[in-house]
Amino acid sequence: MIKEEYKEGKNEILVIDEDETEIDRIRNILLDAEGESFEIYTSKAFPESLQLLSKNHFDAVLLDLGLHDINGLDALRLIRNHAPKTPILVITTEKEEHIGITALTDGAQEYLIKERLDRYELIRAIRHAIERKLIEESLILKDRAIESSINCICFLDMCGNVVYANKASIYNLGYASSDEIYNRNLFSMIVNKSLSGNILRELMESGSWVGEVELERADGESIHTQMVASLVKNDAGDPLCIMASWIDISERVLAQKEIEIRDIAISSSMNAIAIADLDGNLINVNEAFAQLMGAKSTKELIGKPLSAIIGSDTNLVREWVHAIRRLEKWSGEFSLTRADVGSEMWLKAMINLVRDKEKNPLCIIASFTDITEQKNVEHELIRSEKKYRQLFDLAYEGIWVIDKNDAIQLTNLRMVEMLGYTKDEMLGKPIYSFVDSSSATDLKDFLDTLKKNFHGMREIWFVRKDGKKIYSNISASVSLDHEGRYSGLIAFVTDISDRKRYENELKAAIERLKESKQREQMYFDFLAHDIANIVSPILIYAEMVLDAKNVPSKVKEVCEIIAEQALKASSLISNLRKMEELESVSQDQFYSIDLKLALSEAEENVCKKFKNKTFAISHSLPKDKKVFVKDFDVIRDIIEKILDNAARYCEKPVVEIDVRLRYEKKEPGKGFWRLEISDHGPGIPDSRKASLMATADPTKRLTRGIYTSLPFCMTVVRRLGGEMQICDVVPGKYEQGTKFVLRLPEGDAIDT
Template sequence: MRSESYKILLIEDNPDDFFLIKEVLEIEGYYFNVNHAETLQEGLKLFDEDHFDIILLDLGLPDSEGFSTFTKTYTHAQDVPIIILTGLHDEEIGVKAVREGAQDYLVKGQVDSYLMSRAIKYAIERKRLFQSIKEREERLKIITDNMQDIVGQIDVRGNFTYISPSIEKILGYEVEDYIGRPFFELDKLKNVILNPKFSLTPYKAEFKVKSKDGPFVWLECIGSPLLDDNNQSVGGIFSARDVTERKKAEIALHESEVKFRTILESSPDSITVTDLNMNIIECNRATIDMYHASSKEEIMGLNASELIEPNDIPKLAKIVGQTLSKMESVTFELNLYKRDGTIFPAELSGNVIVDTSGIPVAFVAITKDITQRKMAEEQIKQSLKEKEMLLKEIHHRVKNNLMIISSLLNLQSQYIKDKASLDIFKESQNRARSMALIHERLYQSTDLKRIDFGDYIRTLTNELFRTFLANPELINLKIDVEDIFLDINTAIPLGLIVNELVTNSFKHAFPKGKSGTIIVDFHSEDEKFILAVCDDGIGFPQSLDFKNTDSLGLQLVNRLTDQIDGEIELNRSKGTEFKVKFKEIKI
């Protein structure tokens, strides 16, 4: 006799089948305490009133028929193992019931005592085992429910059978919103997780899922299949971590790299990046073209010194040192080698690349082949030199022509007896010489457009002094001028003004051999220039308006002052003083 004791609930409406089953159980020798019910309602009532180790269930009952009999019983008594009793024609329903949770099915009339008792014992043991597994799953669920990551399980169709509460924190959904739904609507990834080949090495993937509030969340998922004894997938398990911030950073970095690469390859100038030892670690297409290289690989890895004309290597080393110490951009010129050995001039703009801590990690250089620019500069220099020579020649010829006019006037004056007419010839001669003197200064100067007007005044007034004074000891000529450079457009009219005013002082200020002083002053003051010519002679007539006079000399002075946008003043308090104020004409 065996000591095992099992309490059985037999739901069977056929009395003959009931006694047959009870007899079969008694033959095997186990102690089976059998409680019998003829309807499903009666059986479920007995189940609620007592404790049973197993239910033997006939599917054809007066109050329930077919597979629904099992589903009703299973729903009511999920914790107790159920064995289905079927007839020969109901075997398919028995198989279906086992798939849905029954422990086994037996065909009535084909079961002996040994098979019956073994089926009952195994059903009870399997149920206990399943219960133990269920308890472990409950403990595991407590752990997964409290994890920050999403943990879940899918069935063989890829639908969620479990998902941890962290889904609410990460995606905003309740757990109930996901149970029964397809795996994040991602059929391809679902099929991968269910693939048996990933049972030893879990599959890892990243994907984005729309949260309940709208924004997408990036998840990093690790999953593997659940396999049966035949290595067939029966579902899958996975964990998913929110990597949105990391993904945003990666996407931003990628976009930055794409922009950098686009800018790099779009630049018409060579762009190279080197490490701190000047080894080239990156370059663009323009670099390959500039050096006449066959490919990028021909440039990558070279040391920058291999591309530089040897005499310029010390210069580069010095500039690199300065760049590292000052951490600022620098532009310089070097002679470089093309890959065929040809030397060409280049302009480099370099700077330091630093890491997030501000530590230098590399150099970047933008390089231009300036061969054409150098050729153009040389052509411009040559052209400018030719133009300077031509302009000097023009000034020389103008000066000579003016001197010829002055000489002609001098010759012509020798035949004039009338003093008034002779004075007119002499004044015209002096005017021509004053202009000739400016052109002489210009062709003798390195600056063909500007002259030192202070030096010009000294030369002009001394020539006038020698021209008009028979006895130089009578007149004291004082010259107080700054060395100011004036444009030719200002110098010529101002030179004529100086000629007229100084000539007037020599001719009219000291009649009948009277002695005195003439002062010529020229200086700058508050962005203006001031020319003053004064004497301590007999003074300018009170009755004479110098701006409305028949004197050709004063008419020239007024018109020439207007020409340089100046102002002229007359002071009669101590002799005669003319003062001209102007700004230099800008053209």
Template sequence: MKSALVPILRSNPIKILHLEDQPSDADQVAYILKKADIAFELKLVSTRIEYIDALETFEPEVVLSDHSLPSFNSIEALEILRTTKSKIPFVLITGTVSEEFAVEAMHAGADDYILKDRMQRLPNAVTNALQKYQIKKEQEEAETKIKESEAKYRSFFENSMDGMMLTITDGKILAANPAACAMFNMTEQEICESGRFGLVDLSDPRLMPLIEQRQLTGNARGEVTFQRKDGSKFPGEITSSLFVDAYGNERTSMIIRDITERIVAEEKIATTTSSLQKALDELKKVMDSSLDMICAVDEDGCFLQVSAASEMILGYAPDELLGKKIFNFVYPEDLSKTEHSAQHVMAGNALTNFENRYVRKDGSLVTIAWSARWDENERIRYGVARDVTKLKNAEKLIVAERKRLSDLFMNAPVSMCITKGKDYVFELANPIYLELSGKKNIIGKPFREVFPELEGHDLVKLLDSIYDSGQPFQANEIEYKIDRDGNGNFTSMYQNVFQQPYRDIDGNVAGLFYFGVDVTEQVVARRKIEEAQKRYRQIVETAQEGIWVVDRLDKTTFVNGKMCELFGYTPEEMIGEEIYAFMDDEGKEIAANLMQERKNGKSGQGHFKYISKTGKEIWTNISANPLFGEDGSYEGALAMITDITEQKKIEEENKKLSDVASLTVNAVIVTDIEGRITWVNKGFERITEYTLIEVMGQKPGHLLQGPNTDKATSKYMGDCIKNSQGFRVEILNYSKSGREYWLDIEVRPIHNSQHKLTGFMAIEQDITDQKKVELERLALIDSLQNRNKDLQQFSYIVSHNLRAPIAKIMGLVSIMESESEENKFLLTKLNEEAAQLDEVVKDINTIVSARKSTKEKMEQIFFETKVNLIRQVLEETISENQATIITDFSAAPNIWSIKSYVYSIMYNLISNSIKYRKTDVPPLIEVRSTQDEKFICLSVKDNGEGIDLVKNGNKLFGLYKRFHTGNVPGKGIGLNLIKTHAESLGGRVEIDSELNKGTTFHIYIPKHDNNTEIANHTL
């Protein structure tokens, strides 16, 4: 089965370095890759020096290598490749190898290996290997980018002075930075486990409004009371924003600032106005030195005081802002919520970490986090604004990167996990890893606890080695035996493994990344295939049938030894050749149609003729089946071939015998060389009353002869059989019921193509009735002789009195030819006239012989059989003139009549149709039969020259009458014989003809049953 290729998206051809010393094998590799529509640039090398040079100068993307080479082997080639640190696939292409060698090659670093008699795997092997390395490269690049991004995110996150947390909307905390841990005196894990509501004072009345605000608007900023790990409480300013990550999940970011000191300061400001006033100058200095913009606005929103940070945050100097409304600088989309927050503050509510956007002087946007409160006495709002634009962008980037990392990890097409520490505690595991391992709830558990069955396995030592060395590890088809179901039953699985240590911020190994590709099915399938291939090779090479495989172009891709023995070729001579190279022209046309059926998905079986290397015809029995790839495309065909040449010859002989025997009313017997019966026809069963089963294996003489059988005749027959001679006798036999009957027996020996005797065939005619009427026949003959006395006398005169002088004349002429030259001309003319006269006498004898009285017993005559016999007799004439004979005897397939007359009529009509054809048109002859109550009409129609019936109708059947011009040979007696024979049978002849359009003869023959005889008809 051919596997579907995995496409590699690229515009340039694959650079392939092929290590091979056999050009034919290299050509086959190139052919297979081209056939698979793989664009490639191939460099062929065969020595170590060429190989090393090509690795440096050619820069291949994949290496294909034979195992055995003149100066080194594939294992050495692998070692050379690895020393170059080139990360390219290495595919081994070799003959049949042991399983141990295959394992050694794969352990040595080969990505795949292909047997040379299974080259159809090569395209998949190349594309799969390239894809694997491409995926690996992309993973490494992705990991690098992720690490860089996470490092940036981690640096910002961990170095922020404010406490930062990433939470879920239900209150679960996903992450907390060091500032938050210090603020709450907790570790990050403790913060995550406590949850959002474990960090706040739930009795603080400001908490619920903040939550409702965040739920309503997606953002909230305010002050609430927080509590530390030891239960101590502190006031804090919190900014909370709701966002949706790249996966559509709702997340919440929280920024918390400890405002204990600020609260104390505010309380002091509220209670010590005078002291505050005195410190305004100092405060202004503090304000101007702060990176946060500190401002005061009146109840109308106009700036009363602004710190110097306004120029850094908004791009405006403080003087440019004083007296102007703060709302004039708010980004229009945020104006509504800003006004609402102002009303909220002026209602006596403190505002913490409220975020909105402002339009800077240069037109750019800046995101500001506000803390504000309202002084009811002074009717002034005091606020602190911090530029959090970078923080917001960082938060988005961190969330997006974490989302990408999580997606990559959870949806990767390979099994992945992350372990921490020397105990290899599972921190993460993707679904494929859990599915393959059959384990659940492994997060937080050490490797040995999750996989106790692997204790003592080399894998544990390998983990320690990777962890201690800090070096990555890669291997293919590592076998594990895992108790997946926890019932003590271990399941073997194979994986291609890559393990990579990861380090902490100090550069120390902190844990391991694990990547695994499950190749269990491939390994098991490959081993089964390898075992099957061994068995298949043994079966194929020892098979007594020829095995022939062709590709979709009908070219030979495989033949076994029996196939080569049968055709006389070597495998190398046959492979690559089209199947048509072993056929004659007729066979090629038939085979082309049969191969089209294979391409249409049809199997086939039958007999077919091939031509061997020596030119010998070989008849075979073929069972052929189409071959299809996994995508359903036609890839070729497989045929099982058996030599039936001898069987075919015997079948042809037997068919001829069977055809003749089945059509005759006579008995037919076939025996072995000892004269024991092997087959009889129905005529035998009818005459002897014995069935084939009853007589099988018996000698006819022992079974059928009786007391009145002539002993001398019987002995003569036995002697001929012993001497392998044919014979013909008349003998008296006995039927099963004891009835006596006379037979006319003709026996002939049967030989095969090597002229070896294989048996005898006997044709037996029942002549019992003829024997009984012999006296009557003699009397009838005497009567006929008297009635035809004049004709016989004439015949005698012609035969003796006339022919004798003619013969003497011709003899004298031949003697006189040696005389003088002056007589030669006269002698030549005399000889020609004598020869013509002799031909006339012969014709008269023919007519006289045909007109003799006769009394013959009728036989059942099958028209189709007679036409086939005439085809054989006229085979050369039919072929030379490209004549076509069409028959239709469906209306009357047979007739009871005199066989010789009917045959003569049909023969003369068909031969005349060919003889008097048009010179430029191949003869088309239609022979049909019809019947009415009294007659069966035999019609013969041709497309020849035709006859002018108006001119020649009254002399059509006369002797020596010819109606065609030209050099067509003939004597003009054929139609006379046809008419004479038809009338002697009691019938008649009718003719339809027209010049240049052809002629149709209708011969009407009376119907008779099988007991009727035609007697005393004088022809």
């Protein structure tokens, strides 16, 4: 027996094999394994192996089934007898793989094929064999521990089939023995089939499930259970099986159903009835109890302590608890003060402890009767009025209380101040008496609407005692009597005359601004018309000279400059008009164009314009796909201007231009088409780029700061919601050409 160097924390592995070469291969694999620690023992003779197993504990045994001194399967059985708790992995050849399969039935944890054995397969097999063996041993211990449990416990495979069931679960499900329940699917016993799928899904997602579930017994009867199901995992976090534990709550469910039946009777009772759990917290009350306690609904009281209804009388609480514990009932009379109305009431109460059929305490039921003499309603209103009068009178808003006949019953000081009438002059008068005749119909419509919708708001012209009109906002809510009938309303009135005046002034200012804008547009049109009248003859005369024969070349050069400047002036007017149009429209008025078609037309126009130059334009465009972008009749002109610049300033015999187009997704729901146009001309120095970018400042109004065509293009692209950049074809080397990048918002597809 050869023992490798010992290190703390390693798994001890015994390798039984007659082939020294095979032993060395296995040794090297295990000792070089990353993240694993092994201590290797080896044996070439089987008797020696049994001695080692008798004297030492090994974490796993690797057994070659091809030993000459003993049959491989016999060797496996002997090792199991000597070390029943040690996992055994057998190694065989491809020709004898059937022997490896047979070994699994004789207790081997795993079989490995010698010809296919590699580092990963060997380490994985050893690790899993050790884990499985530990689990088997653990399950044996747990089985003994939980076999006598009164809780029902089952272990299931990952499909839900029973692999273990304790006596309690076998009996609970109506089976005579464990053989009858093994391999049956526990989830198929769930009456609600959709719930079984939800349980499995939640188990896989969160690792556990807790809830009530109805199971079908072997005899066809159903039982109600409180179940806890959880995944059993190994140290690596991989799921191994499912453990389900439950208790039978059928009797409790039946009792709850009986309570639900009683609840129907209780809810319709004229007496105030409340049911509490054994801790004294309310679990059910009827409408009569909610009304008695001044609650808006029964749900408002659920979960509150029953003792809370008597306020701070701790002596009474102590009396209740003592009587229920000793006599299981209490009856008597007590008083309490309702918080919502601040009044005292007297109640007669009967409180009883309820037990189930097996005499176990189930809940507490209490019945209450209002025995308070009727209080004088008017007296209570007077007391309330004294308490809240100061708040009412000092409120910032004017307040009216109006009866069902639209007459004013109550008014505060702010209302007196707003309208200039005394309280006596307003009380008893119809609300219409204080409204301007132009708002009378509107007020009537408002009051009619209130009776249907119960609350609302309207702006009304009121008239002061001195005849001055005040524009006010009236917000009102309807009041109902004890039978739910309309009894009037309470109205809050705010003087918004100043706000109305400011609104009118703002409207007037807007109108003046519109008029100013119209005058500005008119002056612009006059100026554009006059400039056009000046430029057009100049352009015509220059072209006539250029077309004439026998004209000196110097004269023609001057005329060409004049014609070019005249065209720029004409283009400037056109650009300014286009800017004005863009300034006046919203983005939803932009439309879609085919960008590839616009690009083609722009290229064609520039090639015609510069007939004396040769163009070499390369394209990288989406094939067999139309490209749509937002436009306002400017995109083609912008592209044409960029190409025009490339041709105009190119000093080479051939104008080389690269055009690339690709799609970009800037943010969810918002896409852009990125168009790159690169020339190989003299380039634009960085200082000039900065100047162009500053001229096209997007924070300025569109028609300001436009002196050249490129800033015009950049500003227009921004107005369309896109971006335009000017950069070097080769970063840092502007003299090798300029790249124009247009990021244009994606447009809707259209038929072209």
